[in-house]
Amino acid sequence: MHLELDSVTVPAILHGLTLHAGEGEIVGLVGPNGSGKSTTLRCAYRALRPATGTVLLGGDELESLHPKESARRLAALTQESSVTHDFTVTEIVAMGRIPHQKPFARETGEDERHCAEALRTVRAEHLATRGFQTLSGGERQRVLIARALAQRPRVLVLDEPTNHLDVRHQLEVLDTVRAAGVTVLLALHDLNLAAHYCDRLYVLRSGALAASGTPAEVLRPELIAEIFGVRADLVDHPRTGTPQLLYSTIEENP
Template structure:
């Protein structure tokens, strides 16, 4: 199911956070959003999972205006992993994962045998089965992040949006999660701060700066030394990964002083 942002604009308290953003995410594609802090990435995602109503423009999922769908129908199409996806309630891992079935249930009906298998499979894929009976508040940040990804998968969405999903994850689980996104067959829009991970996993990358989409295309076409310098303000050398050929950035670390810019 495709996702299309058409002229998306978000203005809050007189500040234009996102400006006339149009972006297509094809059915089954993985598209990444990158950009410096405050560039509008998370604001854009919030419009897609309906935590925020845009000031202008539309979000279409499978050709339908998302704003015209009921909350239940929208949740059956779009699942989200947000930066504020935690809980202060000490549910078990298995209970949190099972919450992903809520858009498909009526009232407090128990999980079907199929749904129980779906939850077990998601926990297995995210390396969580051994933690199924643990309270989520006893877990590390990385373990909780994997629980939330499992919950999103159990929702059986057609579109998955993720805001910095590799936060708190060690290298192994970062790579496993991104490999899972590649192989899940879902339409994925993901915000990533690690440009090398974005280049490795994304079919296309959109670059936001000051609320505007300033570049979009294949990673090899977008991640140039000039763009990284102009948008992120850092010096980098772009090389090809020796095994995959994907662009990889080698950054130049410079000294800074409390009084001024890099020396």
């Protein structure tokens, strides 16, 4: 299922932004702090209504869909995603089935199967009976992704899913996202992770589109200097061939 933002404007933040995430693509939003990445995602997962422009989900206007229907199609993991009570992992993941249930309905065998499959996908079956508050940061993030996957969405929207994770857990989380096989729109700070995992990138600056294309097309030293204010030397990853960046300050000698 594809996701499209068409000429989306949020006063003082986004200025006529257009982007497209095609079926099964991983599309990344990159840009400096304050460039509008999180606001773009909030429009995409219906937390914020644009002043002008349209968000299309599978060709349908997002605002025309019943909230339960849009939740069956799209799941989001936000920077604010948190759990204050010590639910078990199984209880957390089961929350992802709510869009598919009637009010006050009990969990069905189908719900249980989807939850178990989501935990297997993120390699967290062994955590099922653990309290969420006892988990490490990487484990919590995998469980929250499992909750999103339990919704059986066709589109995932993720805001900095690797934030506060160590290198191993960053890779594990993004490997899990890629293995899910759904359309993904995500914001990332780490340009090297974006280059490795994303099919296409949109570079935002002050709420407007500065560049778009494949990582190889977008991550050019002159663009990095212009948008991020740092010098970047481009090298190919020795194992994958994806472009990777080595940084230095502009003031340093070339």
